[in-house]
Amino acid sequence: MTSFSRPLSPSPLKKRPKIMSVPAPLNPGQRVLMGPGPSDANPRVLRAMATPLIGHLDPDFIQIMDEIKDMLRTAFRTQNELTIPISAPGSAGMETCLVNLLEPGDRAIVCVNGVFGGRMADIVERCGATAIRVEAEWGQPIAPEKVADALAANSAKLVCIVHAETSTGVLQPLEEIANLAHEHEALIVVDTVTSFCGSALEVDAWGLDAVYTGTQKCLSAPPGISPVTFSERAVAVMDARKTKVQSWFLDLSMVRNYWTGAKRAYHHTAPVSSMYALHEALRIVLEEGLEPRWKRHQQNHVLLRHGLQEIGFKYLVSPEYRLPMLNAVHLPSGCEDAALRGALLDRYGIEVGGGLGQFAGKLWRIGLMGESCTPNHVHMLLSALRSLL
Amino acid sequence: MTSFSRPLSPSPLKKRPKIMSVPAPLNPGQRVLMGPGPSDANPRVLRAMATPLIGHLDPDFIQIMDEIKDMLRTAFRTQNELTIPISAPGSAGMETCLVNLLEPGDRAIVCVNGVFGGRMADIVERCGATAIRVEAEWGQPIAPEKVADALAANSAKLVCIVHAETSTGVLQPLEEIANLAHEHEALIVVDTVTSFCGSALEVDAWGLDAVYTGTQKCLSAPPGISPVTFSERAVAVMDARKTKVQSWFLDLSMVRNYWTGAKRAYHHTAPVSSMYALHEALRIVLEEGLEPRWKRHQQNHVLLRHGLQEIGFKYLVSPEYRLPMLNAVHLPSGCEDAALRGALLDRYGIEVGGGLGQFAGKLWRIGLMGESCTPNHVHMLLSALRSLL
Numbered sequence: 005m006t007s008f009s010r011p012l013s014p015s016p017l018k019k020r021p022k023i024m025s026v027p028a029p030l031n032p033g034q035r036v037l038m039g040p041g042p043s044d045a046n047p048r049v050l051r052a053m054a055t056p057l058i059g060h061l062d063p064d065f066i067q068i069m070d071e072i073k074d075m076l077r078t079a080f081r082t083q084n085e086l087t088i089p090i091s092a093p094g095s096a097g098m099e100t101c102l103v104n105l106l107e108p109g110d111r112a113i114v115c116v117n118g119v120f121g122g123r124m125a126d127i128v129e130r131c132g133a134t135a136i137r138v139e140a141e142w143g144q145p146i147a148p149e150k151v152a153d154a155l156a157a158n159s160a161k162l163v164c165i166v167h168a169e170t171s172t173g174v175l176q177p178l179e180e181i182a183n184l185a186h187e188h189e190a191l192i193v194v195d196t197v198t199s200f201c202g203s204a205l206e207v208d209a210w211g212l213d214a215v216y217t218g219t220q221k222c223l224s225a226p227p228g229i230s231p232v233t234f235s236e237r238a239v240a241v242m243d244a245r246k247t248k249v250q251s252w253f254l255d256l257s258m259v260r261n262y263w264t265g266a267k268r269a270y271h272h273t274a275p276v277s278s279m280y281a282l283h284e285a286l287r288i289v290l291e292e293g294l295e296p297r298w299k300r301h302q303q304n305h306v307l308l309r310h311g312l313q314e315i316g317f318k319y320l321v322s323p324e325y326r327l328p329m330l331n332a333v334h335l336p337s338g339c340e341d342a343a344l345r346g347a348l349l350d351r352y353g354i355e356v357g358g359g360l361g362q363f364a365g366k367l368w369r370i371g372l373m374g375e376s377c378t379p380n381h382v383h384m385l386l387s388a389l390r391s392l393l
Numbered sequence: 394m395t396s397f398s399r400p401l402s403p404s405p406l407k408k409r410p411k412i413m414s415v416p417a418p419l420n421p422g423q424r425v426l427m428g429p430g431p432s433d434a435n436p437r438v439l440r441a442m443a444t445p446l447i448g449h450l451d452p453d454f455i456q457i458m459d460e461i462k463d464m465l466r467t468a469f470r471t472q473n474e475l476t477i478p479i480s481a482p483g484s485a486g487m488e489t490c491l492v493n494l495l496e497p498g499d500r501a502i503v504c505v506n507g508v509f510g511g512r513m514a515d516i517v518e519r520c521g522a523t524a525i526r527v528e529a530e531w532g533q534p535i536a537p538e539k540v541a542d543a544l545a546a547n548s549a550k551l552v553c554i555v556h557a558e559t560s561t562g563v564l565q566p567l568e569e570i571a572n573l574a575h576e577h578e579a580l581i582v583v584d585t586v587t588s589f590c591g592s593a594l595e596v597d598a599w600g601l602d603a604v605y606t607g608t609q610k611c612l613s614a615p616p617g618i619s620p621v622t623f624s625e626r627a628v629a630v631m632d633a634r635k636t637k638v639q640s641w642f643l644d645l646s647m648v649r650n651y652w653t654g655a656k657r658a659y660h661h662t663a664p665v666s667s668m669y670a671l672h673e674a675l676r677i678v679l680e681e682g683l684e685p686r687w688k689r690h691q692q693n694h695v696l697l698r699h700g701l702q703e704i705g706f707k708y709l710v711s712p713e714y715r716l717p718m719l720n721a722v723h724l725p726s727g728c729e730d731a732a733l734r735g736a737l738l739d740r741y742g743i744e745v746g747g748g749l750g751q752f753a754g755k756l757w758r759i760g761l762m763g764e765s766c767t768p769n770h771v772h773m774l775l776s777a778l779r780s781l782l
Contacts, residue, residue, distance in 0.1 A: 026679040027460040030441055030669055032453040042446045042665060052419055053442040053666055057431045057615060059744045064421040071416040091617060092481035095661040096642045127641045220662055226446060228480060228617065228664025250639050252516045253485045270749070272484040273609055275617025276431060277442055278667065280419055290415040355448045360659070 035349075036376070038385055039357035040170050040330060041198070042220035042227050043373035045281075049225055052284035053277045060274040068283055069263060069274075075286035079200065079223075079294065080215065080233045082207035087233040088263040089282060090216075090254065091275050094197045097216030097230025099127055100254045101193045105162060105214060105238060107247050108132030112162040113154045113190070115139075115146040115176075118169035119361045120195055128164065131250065136160065142362060143172050143320045143332070148180045155188040161241070163192045168199035170221075171360040173321050173332030173369065175203065182211040191238055197221060200231070201289050202301045202329040202373060213238040219278075222301065222329055224374030225285035229278050285374075301328040304377045308370065311386040315393060320367060329377065331370040332363070336393065341365050344392060352388040424738075425765070427774055428746035429559050429719060430587070431609035431616050432762035434670075438614055441673035442666050449663040457672055458652060458663075464675035468589065468612075468683065469604065469622045471596035476622040477652040478671060479605075479643065480664050483586045486605030486619025488516055489643045490582045494551060494603060494627060496636050497521030501551040502543045502579070504528075504535040504565075507558035508750045509584055517553065520639065525549065531751060532561050532709045532721070537569045544577040550630070552581045557588035559610075560749040562710050562721030562758065564592065571600040580627055586610060589620070590678050591690045591718040591762060602627040608667075611690065611718055613763030614674035618667050690717040693766045697759065700775040704782060709756055718766065720759040721752070725782065730754050733781060741777040 037044045058065050076087045090097050102124065106112060110133040114125040117140040128135040136158050138150045151163060163185040167176050178194065185192040191213035199205050202222025207215055213235040220227035234242070234256070242256060249255040253272065262271040289297060305328035309319070316336030319326060335341060341358055345368070348354045357369035372381065426433045447454050465476045479486050491513065495501060499522040503514040506529040517524040525547050527539045540552060552574040556565050567583065574581040580602035588594050591611030596604055602624040609616035623631070623645070631645060638644040642661065651660040678686060694717035698708070705725030708715060724730060730747060734757070737743045746758035761770065 026676050027464065027672075029676070030444055030457065030672055032444065032447045032451070032457065034445065035447045035451065037446060037448060039448055041662060042448065045446050050443040050445065050666075054439040055419055055421065056423065056439065057426060057434050057609075058421045058424045059426060059428055059431065060616065062421070062424065062738075062744065068419065068421065075416065092485065092642065093661045093664060096481065099640065099642050123641065130637055130639050130641055218662065220446075226664065226666035227449065227662040228667055248519055250519050251488065252512065252519055253481065253488050272482045273430060273607070273616040275482060275615065275667070277439075277615035277670070278617055278664070281666070283416070283419055287415050287418070349451075355451065 034353050036352070036354045036381065036384060038371050038376055038381060039355045040369045040371050041218065041373060043222070043224050043371060043376040045224055045226060046285070046288055046375050048288065049281050049284045052280045053226070055280050057276050060276060061268065061270060065276065066268055068279060072279060072283055072286065073263065075290060076231050076233070079286060079289055080207045081205065081209065082233050084207065084233045084235055085264060086239055086256070086260055088231070088260065089279070090230040090232055091272060092230060093228055094216065094218030094230045095123065096254065097218065097232050098124060098195060099251065100230070100232055100256065101214040101216050102127045103131055103249050103251050103254055104242050104256045105191060105193065106131040106133040107245060110161045111136055111158050112164055113138055113151060113158065113160045115151065115163070115165040117144060117146055117172065117174060118142055118166065119171035120166045120169060124164045124195070143174060145174050145176045145325045146181070148184060151181050152184050155184055155190065160188065160190045163190050165192065166195040167205065168196065168203070168327050168330065170198045170330055170369070171363065173327045173330045174325050175199070175327045178212065179210045186211060191241060198327065198330055201294070201297060203298050203327070207233055219282055219285065222374045223285050223289065224376070225281045226278065228275065229282055301372060301377050304372050304379060304382055305329070305331065307379060308372060308382045311382065315386070315389060329371060329373045331372065332367055333370060334367050339393065341368070347392050348388055352384070354385055354388055423742050425741070425743045425770065425773060427760050427765055427770060428744045429758045429760050430607070430762060432611070432613050432760060432765040434613055434615060435674070435677055435764050437677065438670050438673045441669045442615070444669050446665050449665060450657065450659060454665065455657055457668060461668060461672055461675065462652065464679060465620050465622070468675060468678055469596045470594065470598065471622050473596065473622045473624055474653060475628055475645070475649055477620070477649065478668070479619040479621055480661060481619060482617055483605065483607030483619045484512070485643065486607065486621050487513060487584060488640065489619070489621055489645065490603040490605050491516045492520055492638050492640050492643055493631050493645045494580060494582065495520040495522040496634060499550045500525055500547050501553055502527055502540060502547065502549045504540065504552070504554040506533060506535055506561065506563060507531055507555065508560035509555045509558060513553045513584070532563060534563050534565045534714045535570070537573060540570050541573050544573055544579065549577065549579045552579050554581065555584040556594065557585065557592070557716050557719065559587045559719055559758070560752065562716045562719045563714050564588070564716045567601065568599045575600060580630060587716065587719055590683070590686060592687050592716070596622055608671055608674065611763045612674050612678065613765070614670045615667065617664065618671055690761060690766050693761050693768060693771055694718070694720065696768060697761060697771045700771065704775070704778060718760060718762045720761065721756055722759065723756050728782070730757070736781050737777055741773070743774055743777055
């Protein structure tokens with residue numbers, strides 16, 4: 005027992021002194037998050053993140069992973085075995101879908117009607133594949149006929165499309181385009197970052213093949229994780245690859261062994277605390293129920309829309325393609341974007357989003373996502389705006 | 394004011410009912426984390442994660458980002474402007490360094506004496522570059538002469554090496570190899586995942602060019618983030634690229650605009666809560682001081698080593714190359730790896746790591762990292778082991 009008689013090293017049991025060169029503790033302003041994400045997190049989710057860590061291979065963590073996979077399947081409306089969270093933000097989920105399905109020389113039809121479709125085309129090209137762009141004006145959905153034409157003219161492996169374009173507020177109907185893709189033996193890859201848990205999304209019923217999302221929108225968990233789901237068709241394409249996936253970190257042939265394999269083989273160290281948050285956020289979604297949650301987003305959107313239109317905001321997108329959780333609106337005439345957004349943030353702590361890409365400085369993106377989608381949020385914002393206009 | 398007279402939508406203000414198909418709340422076992430990471434987190438770090446979210450472009454978040462960059466520079470002992478946390482775990486930091494510096498057709502000398510050197514070689518090849526392997530037996534450091542020979546025989550762009558091999562417990566001396574690389578106009582890329590904030594690391598004084606680490610080892614923040622730092626030489630190589638970086642998500646030419654640019658342009662949504670945790674963990678490191686922290690790791694390593702040797706454990710690595718925070722040890726004869734690790738976890742909640750790669754089932758990796766590096770941790774483990782042997 006000699007070890008017990010050795011001198012204790014002093015730290016870290018000793019209270020540490022204040023050092024002047026160390027920044028002050030975190031003290032961010034109180035915010036009401038009504039931009040394009042992150043949205044407000046439920047206190048239960050924040051509390052879950054403060055749970056002490058356990059190992060990423062701990063049997064208790066494996067159980068948490070299994071529960072997360074099950075809850076993700078419910079939220080995606082899918083039976084897909086390969087339904088897992090990628091350990092990085094939504095853009096990494098986008099990259100995961102593309103790098104695992106594409107090989108150099110492949111062709112992908114990419115539907116571009118906003119920033120995120122453009123990002124998909126960029127990644128397709130970084131995979132050494134050809135991106136065949138099918139475009140629509142920003143603020144308009146993609147016309148299925150254009151996709152049909154592109155599929156007829158090209159032997160494409162993928163059709164890539166954004167369900168909820170966060171840069172424009174457009175909700176894209178998917179079923180017809182998914183059917184067209186399958187008729188031409190292509191897979192459909194779908195960005196559901198903003199729609200997931202906020203409006204109807206039916207991965208299996210609509211026949212979607214590789215779908216990614218983020219945690220910080222209508223799920224209301226902190227940003228940093230990207231759930232993905234792959235259909236059997238997509239897994240078969242992945243398994244038939246002739247070349248290695250260009251990203252080691254995002255290579256699902258290895259990642260899936262950790263998340264779904266019998267051995268649960270180590271790949272990378274999973275972000276344990278973020279998984280705690282995801283687990284609790286998914287529990288909250290399931291408690292509310294998916295359909296009531298979709299309905300809540302629509303109801304508060306209607307409330308917000310009436311109020312915004314009353315004070316002179318104009319919607320970019322026509323009613324039938326409007327996202328409930330991402331309201332892209334032109335400001336009342338005479339209002340200056342940056343000054344008004346700054347005043348909202350400074351005086352009321354309310355964050356709304358500015359325009360992105362070709363809409364920078366030209367419109368606002370007002371989010372009503374997850375925990376930020378309540379009548380109280382709508383009333384706070386409308387009252388604050390009335391006081392400023 | 395018509396909006397105020399509209400009916401409130403019922404949820405989420407209403408308390409939600411218990412639904413039977415929803416998993417129970419998180420309730421992981423209490424653990425003492427003495428494996429190869431994650432290590433125990435300081436309660437201050439856990440509490441920081443529970444801070445309400447703010448936006449990733451909020452002025453208050455920009456200040457937090459700036460403080461994180463400054464503290465990372467202190468911890469890396471560098472003046473490098475490009476010193477930022479990548480929004481994904483350590484393996485993504487590894488990939489960040491390699492995909493930004495390599496182009497197809499390049500050659501990289503990769504030093505392999507364990508799992509993580511092997512992983513670097515794998516990623517080098519996924520970049521379309523050639524990996525020239527310089528090997529040492531697992532448990533031995535890489536001999537500088539072998540690197541010199543490889544540099545003489547090949548026109549290499551990079552020398553890639555692991556400072557602290559988490560799979561073997563070897564501490565690799567770096568200065569001589571960094572000098573050799575520079576004599577041959579190559580950059581040196583270094584894995585410091587396990588050494589960062591736990592043993593001497595001098596990015597500028599040793600002339601290291603691209604260095605990545607993780608948060609979940611001696612920094613004792615939750616896993617999920619990978620700080621990296623690039624020297625001016627490395628930035629120049631990156632800026633002279635002829636091809637796009639193959640990963641959009643890890644492309645520093647864009648990521649750095651968000652972290653260091655005057656405009657702080659949106660790239661991806663930063664993991665806000667993980668940045669809160671990183672900020673607080675770095676504050677704790679700076680309060681303690683880097684050198685006292687390195688010393689603490691060494692002192693507790695000595696305490697553990699005496700105890701382990703007394704009860705029959707044998708170190709894999711010879712004393713001069715032993716990592717203080719990662720103790721790779723052969724079990725006393727007659728002990729069975731899985732059964733003994735299982736008993737430690739079940740009866741005492743203590744996690745130690747098993748062997749990785751060719752050492753699977755053959756040795757243990759006992760971590761003494763950050764908050765898990767205290768005399769109390771050492772005593773707990775030794776007492777538990779004595780009770781089980």
